[in-house]
Amino acid sequence: MTFKSSNISTDCTNCINAKCSLTKLIAEKLPVAIYSLTYNIPRNKICVNFVSENFEDVTKCAVELFKNYRDFAEMVTSDKRMFWNAFDKYASKAGSFVRQYEIRVPSGGCQELLDYCHYKYWDNGEVKYVGVIANRTNKKITDLALRMSEDRLAVALEGASAGLFDWIREKGNIIFCNTQALALCEINTCETTVWRCLRVIAPRFLKMCISSLRSVLDGKSTSFSLEFNLRDNEDRWLWVSGKAVSVDAANKRPLRIAGIIRDITISKQLIIERERMNEILEERIRERTAQLEEELATKLAAEQQLVENLRKEKELNDAKTTFVNMVSHEFRTPLAIIQGSVDLLGKYHERLSASERAECLSSVNKSIQRMTRTMDDIFILGKMKNNQLKFSPAEADVLVTFHSILENVEWLHGSKRIVFEVNQNVPPKLHLDEGLLYHIISNLVNNALKYSPSEKPVICNLNYRGGVLETYVEDFGIGIPEKDKANIFKLFHRGSNVKNKQGVGVGMFIVKYCVNLYRGSIAILSKDSGGTIFRVKLPTTRVDR
Amino acid sequence: MKKILLVEDDTHLCALLSKMLKFEGIDTVIASDGSVAQEILGEIGDTIDVILCDVMMPNVSGYEFLAHIKHTVKFANIPFIFLSACVSKEEESHGRALGAQAFLKKPVDIFTLLSALCSSNEGLCRLTAT
Numbered sequence: 035m036t037f038k039s040s041n042i043s044t045d046c047t048n049c050i051n052a053k054c055s056l057t058k059l060i061a062e063k064l065p066v067a068i069y070s071l072t073y074n075i076p077r078n079k080i081c082v083n084f085v086s087e088n089f090e091d092v093t094k095c096a097v098e099l100f101k102n103y104r105d106f107a108e109m110v111t112s113d114k115r116m117f118w119n120a121f122d123k124y125a126s127k128a129g130s131f132v133r134q135y136e137i138r139v140p141s142g143g144c145q146e147l148l149d150y151c152h153y154k155y156w157d158n159g160e161v162k163y164v165g166v167i168a169n170r171t172n173k174k175i176t177d178l179a180l181r182m183s184e185d186r187l188a189v190a191l192e193g194a195s196a197g198l199f200d201w202i203r204e205k206g207n208i209i210f211c212n213t214q215a216l217a218l219c220e221i222n223t224c225e226t227t228v229w230r231c232l233r234v235i236a237p238r239f240l241k242m243c244i245s246s247l248r249s250v251l252d253g254k255s256t257s258f259s260l261e262f263n264l265r266d267n268e269d270r271w272l273w274v275s276g277k278a279v280s281v282d283a284a285n286k287r288p289l290r291i292a293g294i295i296r297d298i299t300i301s302k303q304l305i306i307e308r309e310r311m312n313e314i315l316e317e318r319i320r321e322r323t324a325q326l327e328e329e330l331a332t333k334l335a336a337e338q339q340l341v342e343n344l345r346k347e348k349e350l351n352d353a354k355t356t357f358v359n360m361v362s363h364e365f366r367t368p369l370a371i372i373q374g375s376v377d378l379l380g381k382y383h384e385r386l387s388a389s390e391r392a393e394c395l396s397s398v399n400k401s402i403q404r405m406t407r408t409m410d411d412i413f414i415l416g417k418m419k420n421n422q423l424k425f426s427p428a429e430a431d432v433l434v435t436f437h438s439i440l441e442n443v444e445w446l447h448g449s450k451r452i453v454f455e456v457n458q459n460v461p462p463k464l465h466l467d468e469g470l471l472y473h474i475i476s477n478l479v480n481n482a483l484k485y486s487p488s489e490k491p492v493i494c495n496l497n498y499r500g501g502v503l504e505t506y507v508e509d510f511g512i513g514i515p516e517k518d519k520a521n522i523f524k525l526f527h528r529g530s531n532v533k534n535k536q537g538v539g540v541g542m543f544i545v546k547y548c549v550n551l552y553r554g555s556i557a558i559l560s561k562d563s564g565g566t567i568f569r570v571k572l573p574t575t576r577v578d579r
Numbered sequence: 580m581k582k583i584l585l586v587e588d589d590t591h592l593c594a595l596l597s598k599m600l601k602f603e604g605i606d607t608v609i610a611s612d613g614s615v616a617q618e619i620l621g622e623i624g625d626t627i628d629v630i631l632c633d634v635m636m637p638n639v640s641g642y643e644f645l646a647h648i649k650h651t652v653k654f655a656n657i658p659f660i661f662l663s664a665c666v667s668k669e670e671e672s673h674g675r676a677l678g679a680q681a682f683l684k685k686p687v688d689i690f691t692l693l694s695a696l697c698s699s700n701e702g703l704c705r706l707t708a709t
Binding site: 366 | 589590591592594595596598599602635662664665666667684685686687688689
């Protein structure tokens, strides 16, 4: 900065120079213009001695205009009387005054200037002034904007639905809070401390709130956001959301904490209600789904049961039809033999030899026995159904009993293929239920004969060990397919490979029933070559002598 | 001598029928089931005048046997009579549908049997009339 000192009088040069350094310093550091002028009272003349170089920058007014001070005064648009009054202050020897005035600058527009001036009265009738001018135009605009902004903020704060607060750490008091915050936190005065506010928070949230606040205060976090319950002035529990941020942190520890607190009770209640409704809805959906699944399962089970029942009914009907056909066959074939024998004896009696006649009668006899046997099977089924078949052992000759059974079967079957093997350890006499034994052995041997080639033997092997009479019936016939083994003892079941072999599907059912009555067991033993081996184990006691 | 192929798995009945028919001047060839009957037909089919056949038999049933010979041009015209223990109308309809001239039900008396044989073969009729 350079100083223009051409118009400065000699007697004040030292004074001006003495203040030059300070002036320069001030002018450099602050956006102010510095000037000095002399007022010659007797001559009523104002002479501008010095103007700092930045005058134009500060005032937006040309230095030349300022130097013609009365012209400068003409530019003042505010109260001119106030402007000139300052020059009446020389009643005292020295003093200072402040003026604030507005000038209209030639370039257009107005500038608001603040003029601080120090004066000194000299005996020669001159008053010397040294002044500093600051331009307040921008500040005025800023102040206006700030005031407007403050007005708007005040309206916003009071009109806001959320509560706002500002807390200074050093004092520990809330320095600002709006009406909503007061209403929410039961704060009656802005002097209330934050800690005092905590007393309205529901106990279950207190620990969490204090912990979050401590975290910010200790500088571990810069903000927190919480949702909690607090009690309002009317003693109601509200849901609020609180958010706070640290402001003006020093050494990472906040000097202030500003926050917002919002009543979210309605939205929370809506959320809670929505969640409750969702839960109810989901529960109802679950219940309904379970109910539907149960209904579906019941329906499916019922359908399956129905299908199963229909299948069983069909099976039963088929079995009954088969049974009726088989029984019919089992009766009609021997009846046909009887009919044939009667016809032969009746029509051709003269032409028959004595042995042929005897043979005819024998055929009638065998046929009657065959029908009797079929009748017996049906009769036994009836007894089994009514639980009338009982286990009643009695002393019996083993060999006589077995020979009798096997001969009967052989005779009925009309073939002599049975090989009877008796182990030496079989006692001659045992306690046997001959009736049950007949049903078991005759059916097994009859089947063996029926389902094996006429040139192959059927072996009946007898053994006795450990109080158990073991009978093996072996044939070399068609065998039992693996898939039939599980059902072979079921009523009316016939092997899938029996083709048109006669039978009603009751024999093996009777066998199993009788073995069970005997408390024995029956097994189908595997056989590499064709055929079947049945092993029957019957617990049998010896006859004491 | 007229010849009948008797297909029946019951040996006692076979023997009786064979004897009765012999007294009536009819020769019988016996087969224990359909498969044996097919073999016999293959050997002496030309000499067979009538086939008298059971339905339910092991291996090859009477129905299967009839179906087989109806497909064999050479034997398709041999009169075929069922003699069965199956007595339902369905069985009889099935047998007749397959081509059987008669469906006799066990037990059958000699007069009914001879009548059926006569109906199926005129030669047999003349023979039995004498």
